[in-house]
Amino acid sequence: MMMGAGVGSDQARITADRVGKWFGEVIAVNNCTLSVGSGVVGLLGANGAGKSTLFKMLAGLIEPSHGEVRVFGGKLRDQVGWFRRVGFCPESDALPDWMTGREFLSLMLRLMGYDKAEVTRRVDYWLDRFELKDAANRRCGGYSKGMRQKLKLAQALAHDPDVVFLDEPLNGMDPVSRKQSIDLVRELGRAGRTVLVSSHILPEVESMTSQIILIDRGKVLAEGSVAEIRDKIPEHPTTVALESPDPRALAAFLIGREHVAGVQVDGTGKVVVRTDHAVMFYRALPRWILDNQLAVDEILTLDDSLEAVFQYLTER
Numbered sequence: 327m328m329m330g331a332g333v334g335s336d337q338a339r340i341t342a343d344r345v346g347k348w349f350g351e352v353i354a355v356n357n358c359t360l361s362v363g364s365g366v367v368g369l370l371g372a373n374g375a376g377k378s379t380l381f382k383m384l385a386g387l388i389e390p391s392h393g394e395v396r397v398f399g400g401k402l403r404d405q406v407g408w409f410r411r412v413g414f415c416p417e418s419d420a421l422p423d424w425m426t427g428r429e430f431l432s433l434m435l436r437l438m439g440y441d442k443a444e445v446t447r448r449v450d451y452w453l454d455r456f457e458l459k460d461a462a463n464r465r466c467g468g469y470s471k472g473m474r475q476k477l478k479l480a481q482a483l484a485h486d487p488d489v490v491f492l493d494e495p496l497n498g499m500d501p502v503s504r505k506q507s508i509d510l511v512r513e514l515g516r517a518g519r520t521v522l523v524s525s526h527i528l529p530e531v532e533s534m535t536s537q538i539i540l541i542d543r544g545k546v547l548a549e550g551s552v553a554e555i556r557d558k559i560p561e562h563p564t565t566v567a568l569e570s571p572d573p574r575a576l577a578a579f580l581i582g583r584e585h586v587a588g589v590q591v592d593g594t595g596k597v598v599v600r601t602d603h604a605v606m607f608y609r610a611l612p613r614w615i616l617d618n619q620l621a622v623d624e625i626l627t628l629d630d631s632l633e634a635v636f637q638y639l640t641e642r
Contacts, residue, residue: 337363338399339489339520340384345393346544347379354379356544357393362522366515368531369524371541377524378417378493380541384522385414385491397489410438413487415478417494417524423467427458427477430466434481452480455510457503471498479507489520496530508533553605563587564604568597569624576620585610596626 340362347355355376371377382388384395386402386409395402402408422430428449435445453459456476466474475498482490492511496504511534514521525531531538532552540547540555548555570576577597580589585607588600601607604627615622 341396343394345390347391358546364518366521366535368535368538375541376544381491411488413482413490415482415492421466426463428462438485448484452484456480491522493524563600563602566599567626571621573597
């Protein structure tokens, strides 16, 4: 299934064909196949699920034990200049404590081939964007965890990469910095970049994108939008609550409709609908309301969150 902005197979930027990685007898990633286009895609899984290992293979930092990764239509191992097109923010922290924030960013950009004037321009921009200008000339060893995280993000983005890998990017950040970083990720997605965000904290990814890849014990469980994945779990129909001034009339209309598996009016007067195809139900509902003069004040989806989807899939 293609991920990101509903692109077709001819627009895939990164594809993995049955890639796997093992370290001795430990299988970190097992036979993963996926395809990623533009936009923001969340890679979700518990700690130890294989997210970081998969990220490193897709970014070209480690070789798969088997399978193949392709980027922009060519084999990753043949892409000599790939490092110029990719930004990587690792989960681990290995900043050089003896360098200042400005020196570190400048070095990263010089390694990309930029001249002195362009390096200065970009360093100033990203230090300002992450509110690090006042700390620019302090050694990284004196930075807080949140400041170090922001500096790692800055180095991943400063050279304007086409593809960005962010492995647990919000670790250690205060609430304001988290909000600013989430907004930045969404901005990059809207600009047409490919952004893969890894996290074990479901609400963080949910705030950035609805396009996700779920990984558990080294295997890809599902990929697509939350609603699309939710519809592929037939043993758990999606539950939707509708608030209406005339709940009985609304319930009577919905009984037996296409994509409606069950209807009831609960103790608070809400019409609770179970649907086996939420995507189609949501598309049909506005037309039903308008064509039949039905009154609906609010629509509440009760169990199509990332948390619910991940729980249902791992239960399997």
